[in-house]
Amino acid sequence: MTNSINHFRLEGRRAVVTGAASGIGKAIAATLAEAGARVVVLDLNAEKAAEAAREMGADAVGIGCDVSDEKSVATVFATIAESGACEILVNSAGIAHVGTVESTSVEDFDRLFKVNVRGTYLCMQAAVVQMKRKQKGVIVNLASIAATSGLPDRFAYSMTKGAVLSMTLSVARDYLESKIRCNCISPARVHTPFVDGFIAKNYPGQEAEMFETLSRSQPIGRMGTPQDVALLALYLCSDAASFVTGVDYPLDGGFFNLR
Structure with a gap:
């Protein structure tokens, strides 16, 4: 009889996690590493990325990357490809903002768009090229309940997470024939x-x-805790979720349905 827990194992698979030097991203990267993945920790702070990778074992590497910068992303993914294609991408890099449409400055709006939307787009674009060559791959994006719920004082943040959700569905549909699955997680607080x-x-x-x-x-x-998010990400990245694509998973402690 097959051991069902093996479906969650990721031995030898190259997993790239953005924003992985701290918080949710770090918890996801560490969990994927524990499941056997060869993790690439990407973070704006190269030193912290390297430090986080050292904590995850000899198969993990940390690289500095500005996900909002096209050249930075292209350079990093080209480096990754030299030692094996990206098979799993988790877009966790993101920034938050508190404010209404009136109190959100143009500068703040653009800053959130660059990281949360443009960064997710650039990394997916770079990863998909490598995944298509192997005719398989998994992408998990971090959205938010703010994408589908009217939260107070979260105008710009909600805009970016709505875009992440829409991009997730688009990529899932466009790359079905390439056997690339794409889902997103929408945590509450x-x-x-x-x-x-x-x-x-x-x-x-x-x-x-x-x-x-x-x-x-x-x-x-x-x-929620970062580990709550990490365990759901592990499921979505693993073969246990091989029948799951184009799904937005609420991880919300009952926020939507039990209030």
């Missing part, structure tokens, strides 16, 4: 340093109270 910084900046002296309030906004009663 995940406990990261951004959340702690937001609370400290906007609610000084009320940190514990606000943390509890934000935790309760998910019906399950807590925020």
